[in-house]
Amino acid sequence: MAKQKKTPRPKAETPKGFRDYFGADVTERADMLGKIAGVYHRYGFDALETSAVETVEALGKFLPDVDRPNEGVFAWQDEDEAWMALRYDMTAPLARVYAQHRNDLPSPYRRYTFGPVWRNEKPGPGRFRQFYQCDADTVGTASMAADAEICAMLADALEEVGIQRGDYVVRINNRKVLNGVLETMGLSDEGQRADVLRTIDKFDKVGESGVRELLGKGRLDASGAYIDGVGLEDAQAEPVIAFLTSRADDTSATLANLRSAIGNSEIGAKGVDELSEIAALLDAAGYGPDRIVIDPSVVRGLGYYTGPVYEAELTFEIKDEKGRPRQFGSVAGGGRYDDLVKRFTGQEVPATGVSIGVDRLLAALRMQRGAQAQAQGPVVVTVMDRDRMADYQAMVAELRGAGIRAEVYLGNPKNFGNQLKYADKRGSPVAVIEGGDEKDKGVVQIKDLILGAKIAETASLEEWKDLPSQFEVPRERLVAKVRDILRSQQQDDGGDGHHVHGPGCGC
């Protein structure tokens, strides 16, 4: 025998931080995104799918002034030595597209997009280096109607995918109001302003009294460590507290509170005007505070955006990892930003947009549905006689013709137990059996696997046939009987995790 150099076998693994999506993980996400896209389309937003790869130059944040610009992005050099990278979000590509095609695009340009983005970060539990984003932005208008529209569209999208009214709220704040507050406080020191911003960001966690302490002398945190404060006097800190706690029972009271928090600041007044314009538009369109509210305690993104800031929160209760009840929390966020295209063209172009956290929203929908997953395996037609494959294929064709998902077992049919194990692994609701006896009598056996699953793995064929969950019907009643069983299974939604949930089982 000739000697052959042995190369070690490659490892069958994704790179670290990457993962695969099986069955319902793919289809449920696609279904959800399709519904969102339908709403966005109806609002006049156009689909856009940019290339996954951009020049590092266009991505911008990561300039090739180092040997390898791989901080945060996956980047490599083309043959002509130009650096390319995978997109890390959907906003940088939008800026590039708008700058590149601005003469052909309508102005304002409303676009939505969804797809994977990539981050070259240290992977961790639940933290992946590829994940989905779903964005909608309006580029080229400073009108508050654009911000109001996106908030209304976001509410509509949440309801479209199945979040009930009352189980979510879109909250709106404005960066300019905060700027007005800072102006009123007379903070001239840049470092102190930054400290105040950082403190405001902690409002979600530490609440009013915590922020008060952190703006003043400091605070003992939960771990017992002492956190130094910004060092403001109580009176000086007051406008920040007034701002954060200005939400009242109705919008006009909230706006009045904000007006007093910003004192004589011009920029602050502009911010309150913007909020009241948005509130009026939403009110006229019938989006009341049960769906969308002006809420100055929204602090996420205040540092990044330049005007209105908005966030969608799911308000229904879930249990945290320790079993304590808490609200599900944020599933989308966005706001107004003005420097989108400037890097490319030198021109300032106002823009506003929202990004939905695809994985979080999908997780929320699954929690609401409960353990019972929507997706179902196919009806499996077993093979009792290898030579009658054509008969079995005729059965699945009939079932599919009636809109029922169905397949013939295509493994080695010798061991019937393997066929049942296969059906179990597939999450099949129903198995169909037609052996020689049945063929002679003109009947088929139809097995309700949801009822019979508990003992399926141990029973012999004969025991299995005797179970009450198995029905003998004339061959021509195959489709009708299968449909009956599927219907009764759907009515009985007391799912109890009866079958093995493997990555391929479609559950």
Add this chain to the structure above:
Amino acid sequence: MAKQKKTPRPKAETPKGFRDYFGADVTERADMLGKIAGVYHRYGFDALETSAVETVEALGKFLPDVDRPNEGVFAWQDEDEAWMALRYDMTAPLARVYAQHRNDLPSPYRRYTFGPVWRNEKPGPGRFRQFYQCDADTVGTASMAADAEICAMLADALEEVGIQRGDYVVRINNRKVLNGVLETMGLSDEGQRADVLRTIDKFDKVGESGVRELLGKGRLDASGAYIDGVGLEDAQAEPVIAFLTSRADDTSATLANLRSAIGNSEIGAKGVDELSEIAALLDAAGYGPDRIVIDPSVVRGLGYYTGPVYEAELTFEIKDEKGRPRQFGSVAGGGRYDDLVKRFTGQEVPATGVSIGVDRLLAALRMQRGAQAQAQGPVVVTVMDRDRMADYQAMVAELRGAGIRAEVYLGNPKNFGNQLKYADKRGSPVAVIEGGDEKDKGVVQIKDLILGAKIAETASLEEWKDLPSQFEVPRERLVAKVRDILRSQQQDDGGDGHHVHGPGCGC
């Protein structure tokens, strides 16, 4: 003024060979893939979405024995120096997934997948470095029922997306039959066998007489160059010719011709048996030769696959670039291959699968529909009075509630001509106008833009209002009238490219 270092502005461009997809290019593809996925799901195939990034080791063809393994793929090194790359097809990731999860996956494992793949190749006109693939494979069974099923599923999928029966055909051949032919010829020389295979690959182009010449002494090609032949005697070449031309009027005659072409070869007989098993299964399932045929002239892929090979062709006529009629041609291909997982596990796992050329199929659907694109821009509600934005938003909300795509103009409303230009760029079918006069009278103006588009860019507002394509209706009849106009536009399908087709116009 402080000096500021000027950095040159980045170019707003995709990297070479990449492109963006706008509007209908995105939604029509998504719609087509959704329909195909629906058929595949009904056949019991499970969705799979692998990560876009694989280890170079797992991709296999591109081993990191060179400094930079970038031949054909986009690859880069992770921090820990491991090479990663973007997937170049869907089969290599399937092999990795099957090897990685084989204990959890059902066996056989039917899966479908679609998404972008990336090739590090020289871009050219119409040749991109990122494009879509849509694959379905069955892994873990040698049964011909799996191949038959995929051919039937492919036919169903083509009809589902809108290809009429009679406008396509799925053709099936078998590599083993060809192996039998080569055995019968007694070709022992490896080089000569390879030459014969290469010649067979040219059958599509040069036909029977061309193959005959190329197997013998050689041939003058169209450019006048003389191509050396393989150098076989006429009698020796005969089995190849018999194989390639064995398609007869009906399947049994074709199979008889093949049996005579392969002489006493055992492997050849196995191949003919496989084809006749597939033919019998498809016949029993009602897929006649109007949809699926055994056709030994299918040669693409014969070199790569190990058993059945299949191809879907669209048979309707189109004009080539010189205006000559020709068939649209191939839109999908596949076959059986057995070494899928062996690289990882050492075990041979039989598999068969098909790949649809997503861009080609989408192009075919568009040609069939004709110039008139399906997608339509939104109804545009113009802004005559900036302070009544809430009224205009109420209009679009009503329209959307009736399922009509609609938006308010959000640019600067001062210049009404700009609003009309915008509507034109959006491909809007209808514009709505409500100025102060209309408001006082309780009416709105509704403009049929398809009728009126030709002069829209030059007319003044007053001229424009006088056109017969404009209607004044009571405010409460807004939705009803818009719906009427949209309906009449759809009935009148004599589209004449009336508006500017920009990347964002949604056409």
